Amino acid sequence: MEQLQKRKTRIIATLGPATDSEEKIGELIARGVDIFRFNMSHGSPDWIRRTSAFVRAQSRRFGRSVGLLLDTQGPAIRTGDLANRLELHPGDIFTFTVRGDPSVDERSVSVNYDDLAQDLRVGDVVLVDNGVIQMKVLEKQGFRVRCEVVTPGVMGSRRHINLPGVRVNLPPLTKKDLQDIDLGVECQMDYFALSFVREANDVDLLRQILIARGSKAIIVAKIEDQAAVQNLPQILDAADAIMIARGDLGIECPFEELPIIQRRIVKSCLQKMKPVIVATHLLESMTQNPVPTRAEITDIANAVYEQADALMLSGETAAGRYPLECVSVLDRVIRRTERSGGAGYAAFAELTEDQQKLASAAVHLADQVRAAAICVFTRQGKLAAVVAGLRPRYSPIYALSGEEDLCGRLLLRYGTEPIPSRYPMTQEEGISLAEEELRKRGAISSGDKVILLSEVPLRGERARSVVFYQVE
Structure with a gap:
């Protein structure tokens, strides 16, 4: 019977404002969460300390191990502050500036990455706010990059920027990341997820830091841009586990390629017998709605059929209206799909x-x-x-x-x-x-x-x- 079936696929849930009480954490564990994720793009050190202690306490209460995963923010490129939001339309000219260089364009914003103009070429694509706003580089003038708006949108402060196919000169770990890693070691995190991994050396650097701090934690390399996809074999050898971070990956790569990339990564991980996590937008509609879309159910079932080790909820449990229901839906779909068999990729294990x-x-x-x-x-x-x-x-x-x-x-x-x-x-x-x-x-x-x-x-x-x- 289904209630007696032992679920094999792990559930990872991100903690946030919707789930930061000890009571909520206990309810999430009761519904099937195996590992809790701490997104270091949000949350203060005191919050991390307090909430990780809640998880440990509830783990003891339920008499089973529950894991802790710290997800580094990584070297993200973001826009600066704007006095007012700017409505952009196709054909508008918009300017990105760095190093405090003033712009002659009314529609402009500063960027926190000094080498933006150096790395970009005329014709490159710039994506802002998770790809909602698309622009094309027209020209570079000193520390300014002038772009043509391709898709409409509203430009706001501190929006994330993606540069598909562009090799950026960013360090694998920022000063904030290093501070967060120290905090994670202090809180005895079991897993560290490394954001925006581009090559195996990035993973090696984090491992040296963890060893120096006496941590045996598992390193999860997040695959979320074209460089990581191209360097997957070397990254897979260096890392302990892989996360398919489909949010940024789906922006950095053509969206029609995303399912192919996901399947290729899962097969590669099973071949090397390395754990693989499928993440992002599993139940995105349930951040506001009490039931999932049929497409989301099929997406989850496909990941389970491919026999990924774990599925991860992000905003659904961190800030959504129905965090408990999301875990229950995920658990229910996983159990049913596991009963139907798997893709059999493990037969190719080395x-x-x-x-x-x-x-x-x-x-x-x-x-x-x-x-x-x-x-x-x-x-x-x-x-x-x-x-x-x-x-x-x-x-x-x-x-x-x-x-x-x-x-x-x-x-x-x-x-x-x-x-x-x-x-x-x-x-x-x-x-x-x-x-x-x-x-x-x-x-x-x-x-x-x-x-x-x-x-x-x-x-x-x-x-x-x-x-x-x-x-x-």
Whole structure:
């Protein structure tokens, strides 16, 4: 029955004004949220500290791990302040200025990026306010860029600017980002999402910073412009996980390419057994309406069919009118779609190490016997990660670890429930521990088949093993 089905796809919810109370956070957890996102474009340090503490408290209340994800603002290009909003029409001339250079044009605004004129070329496209206003560069005059308005819109203060296909000279981490990362380490975030990743070196820089601060957090590289799409193989090797950030990505790339890009990224992640998150506009209409559109339902179902590890809600839960209902809708659609099967991209996973081949054998066995559970005793999470990456068809994965912080980092893994547990010294002890934990959760009963993976002492060394047994 559906209510007994264990959901495999993770739900990430962004916290904000609509959901910043401890009570609301508890209700979101009850409805199925696995990881909470803190969008560092909004929210003060005190708010982050207070709200992350709420999440930890409610996690203990429900007796299950709930993850924390800090999403950096990144090096965004934005317009400056305007005394009055400006209505723009096709054919109007509009000027962007940098470095305080005064403009002779009545319709103009400053920009926070000093090298704008240097990076742009005549004929380039400038998109403002999430692509609502489109312009074309006509000429550059010193520190000014004169553009022709292509689509109508209203220019306001501090609007986001996208430059599709333009290589910008921005640092991967701003001063604000570095301060936010320190805050995230202080609050023991499990995940750090790096915005506007352009190349693998950007990820490497964040990893060096986290290591220096003693954090083992997972690095999620956000793919949201053309450079990131082009450099995906190298970024995928450097990062621990990928987020398909469809908001900016859908602006930076032709919108008809977006579904193709999404599918290609998901397939690449499953091939490398790296977690992948599909984000943005999953239930955008529900920020104002109590029910979703049919197109949104189909979009969610497609991401679940592709077997993404997680789906992420942004404004829907941060500022929308129906945050709880959004989580319930997402949970309901995920469960139903998972029952219909998946695309099978995990069949192309690259298995190069003995550990990966052992996990593959265990997953194949679990599929053949329809095991009630796959239990993995893990110290670093690598064995559990491989099992999750191979997408078992029927069996939920239980990752047992003595490292409490590891449990939080495993939450993003498809179909994996982390369980705090000591590590067994023998196979017999492993079976006993696993069975005790699974019975406690009502996950197994007499006659069920269980697959157990672990490292056990063998002739004074450690050897990986697979145990298949039936519950008495």
